[in-house]
Amino acid sequence: xxxxxxxxxxxxxxxxxxxxxxxxxxxxxxxxxxxxxxxxxxxxxxxxxxxxxxxxxxxxxxxxxxxxxxxxxxxxxxxxxxxxxxxxxxxxxxxxxxxxxxxx
Numbered sequence: 753x754x755x756x757x758x759x760x761x762x763x764x765x766x767x768x769x770x771x772x773x774x775x776x777x778x779x780x781x782x783x784x785x786x787x788x789x790x791x792x793x794x795x796x797x798x799x800x801x802x803x804x805x806x807x808x809x810x811x812x813x814x815x816x817x818x819x820x821x822x823x824x825x826x827x828x829x830x831x832x833x834x835x836x837x838x839x840x841x842x843x844x845x846x847x848x849x850x851x852x853x854x855x856x
Contacts, residue, residue: 779805779848783839784856795836797829797843810846817842 759769781799788794797814800807807824814831815822818838822831831839840853 779852781843781848781853782856783836783853785834785836792832793834795831795834795839797831797839800829802827813846814839814842 757765759765762769779800781797784796784798786794786796800810802824807827807829811822811824811829811831814829814835818831818833818835820832820835822829824830836855840850840855843853844850
């Protein structure tokens with residue numbers, strides 16, 4: 753077995769690596785709505801640690817499922833429009849625990 757197939761963090765083979773699921777369980781995520789100039793609404797997702805998880809993969813999945821635009825800025829995810837109700841469902845499907853997601 754070569755070193756490229758073993759996770760450097762947990763030491764398990766990449767197929768059995770539990771680092772991502774452990775990182776997801778430790779996140780406390782807050783979802784809120786901000787109103788920008790001219791009344792535009794933006795859904796803000798805070799609390800996902802960008803050092804443990806790839807925020808760009810998470811925002812890509814959210815944008816495709818919600819059919820909206822969005823970006824990663826300053827360690828938080830911004831989605832165009834009010835998607836608070838659906839964001840929680842999608843984050844749960846992505847493996848984040850329901851009790852750690854707070855919608856304001």
